[in-house]
Amino acid sequence: MNPPRALAIQIAFLLLPIAISLAIGAILVIAVGRDPLEVVDALWKGAFKDSRKLGGVVNFWIPLTLVSIGLVVTFRAGLWNIGVEGQMMMGALFASWGAQYILLDESLSPLLNVILIALAALGGMFWGAVVGALKIRLGVNEIFGGVALNALVNVISIYLISGPWQPRIGGSAQGTEPFPTPALLPEFSARFPTNLFMIALVIAAFLIVMVMLNATRWGLNLKAVGANMRSALLLGVATERTSMSAFLVCGALAGIAGSYRVLFTFDNLRPLASGGIGFLGLLVVLLLSIRLLWVPLIAFAFATILTGSTRLQIALKLDSSLAGVLQGLLVLFVILFHGVQEVFFPQTLADDETAEDSVAAVSSAVKQKP
């Protein structure tokens, strides 16, 4: 197939499911007696009315993008890291511990921020490593291990909140006391309440993982292990170490995402502080069939819809779960159309956008040399 036609098909298959799910969403809205344009308007205003709203979208986007990048790594290695939610939570716990017990002066706040984020990364890696060890050493499927560890970390967090870390006055299971100010990640400004350092960290993580996946042996090993563990072993890949490294990288990124929830979004540790963002990340990555390039964009779209939907209830007296319905429709149609594309236009699907193309270009360039 010639490249322009393949590109056209690819774009069509990206846009069609979005258009169809929007259309069905509109029909639903009309069915309950509302104007779909009103809903779009409400969603839009809920997300982009002013820079404060936009800040809210970004604050959701940061942890979602981090976990999604991590999940691209585990998916590349053929691993279903359902435990990502728990890894976020363990990162949040480690950061919360540091926030309460490492007491530094206000002037050293940036240093403390870095220490806490590093702690959170360690926490996520620890919980990821447990899933990995269960899988590699004991043959426990990472999905089962992950689900169990998700539950376990929630129990631990509730124990800490209602036990050792409970507020001195009026202790309940609602959450810990707000952390000391030096521990919290600062807002850029009241008009744009988000944390620039974390945004930089997300961009850095994106670029580093992109390069690592496509230009290094580690990335190739991940792909080989993910596609065929047995063959990879016979070709000399250290398969166990490669799988473990995927869990560690994803765990670290999830842990950092967890720290953002407690050190910025909430200012304290709450039960379920990870807020399902890890699971949402699974969705983002599956939608993109593990293509890293579009992760930030799709994560932004999800963040927009979810943040904007809070306004549906206020402005239109519509239940905010409508956003969930829209999201569900979108997922359904994207997956459906992906299947259709796989059956009818398999040539237009490349599983990673950069390596294949660049490699093809290089090899044809090499071939042309005398």
Added chain:
Amino acid sequence: MDIELRNIHKRFGAIHANNDINVRFSHGRIVGILGENGAGKSTLMKILSGFQPADHGDILIDERRIDFTGPTAAIANGIGMLQQDPLDVGAFTVLENFIYGGAKGLTLKRARAEAQLSELTARFGFELDPHQPIDNLLIAQRQQLEIIRLLALGVETLILDEPTTGISAEQKDILFDALRQLARDEGMIILLVSHKLEDVIDLCDEVVVLRGGLMVGEMDMPASDKRLTSALVAETKGQLVTMMFGEELEAQSRPHYEIGAPVFIADKLVVQDLRLDMQPISLTAHAGEVIGLAGLGGSGQELFMRACARLQRVNSGALHFDGDNITGASYRQLFRRGCVFGAAGRLEEGLIAGLTLIEHTALVADDKLQIDWKSVAERADRRIDHYRIKGRAADAIEQLSGGNQQRLLIGLLPDDPKMLILEQPTRGLDVDSARWIWTQLLERCGRGAAIIFNSSDLEELVTYSDRIFVFYAGRVHEVADVAATSIDELGHLIGGSF
């Protein structure tokens, strides 16, 4: 039934796998389909049996144009294919496998099916216990089951892909008698895809030869009207080889290298297995030596090789490699020290579907973190040239034909290993390709590598081995003087007469 293929075309990317094929298969004839690897035989047979559609062209049965939408439609039209690895369901019994695919209506009608099964097995002299699980059967028996299953479905044309691989001399005789009977008494068309020219000459009435996607010739075989003498077989074989390759091949003789120090020692090794009662095996492989393992599929040779490569548990005994005890080592540790295992599975074990040739090359290139894609691409292109792989460096591995996958698998082996443990290194390859692979392997022997390999091709074992170990039901017999043995004798040994 008569079948006619008209102007069949099939392309896979840049490769024209079938280029305007016109051929007729007539009632009651046994036809051999010949050609080197990648000649387009498998593609043509897959089109005829409904496994894949042609890009262009017609299939006519008794002058009537037929549209196949899949294997089921082909079977409904009377064409059935026996795959190289029989498509059966392991946990089911012989009877259950016989029934499925054939049952109409809701109930299974076991009693009637069982009567039909035993009638058919008796007629062809097959030995099949209806209540035996498939997992316990030999390859030959699974083939027999598949044949009578297709017959019960009303198939009038039977396509067989390399049916004589992995079965003993006696089992081959039973199979060939059944096929002759089907052609003669029932008027069935038998299409035989095989690289074993002796088998083709022995069985077929005529052959069709493909080369590079084109049909290059047809020829009647002498079997039907003359008694086969060895001189006649040799002469016919020469003619066929010339048609297949466009030139005559020189007789193969292998260089023998000086046998050096012991590289690999298995000392009273007992491999763990639930089904086979594995006896202790002792074997020493020396530098420059080729050791062949013979035996019917599932006689223990595969387990032994995997145990040597540390991919299979051992119960007792010891393994030594390069002077060290490696009984508890991992495969990766062995690999890094130059002991490499090559599996027969290609896409299941060995190559990675979804990865390109370049990516495979990069995987085995070195250990540096950063991949220099440009130099890897050059390296991949060199291997493609050197190993005569038909495909491009950026192609995904599953786009290559089976033979080319096999060449790549050998091409990915390190240049200077100390020890190679190879499962069926030339499985499914034509004579020329197989020789080429062996030239590559023997070069490594010349540089001091020891090779342990197994094969279901007895001629290959006799030609290339310095010593042969014959496996039967977990027992082992050593043939130390290969020059003094014959293919015939080996054929009886693998049947357990030792």
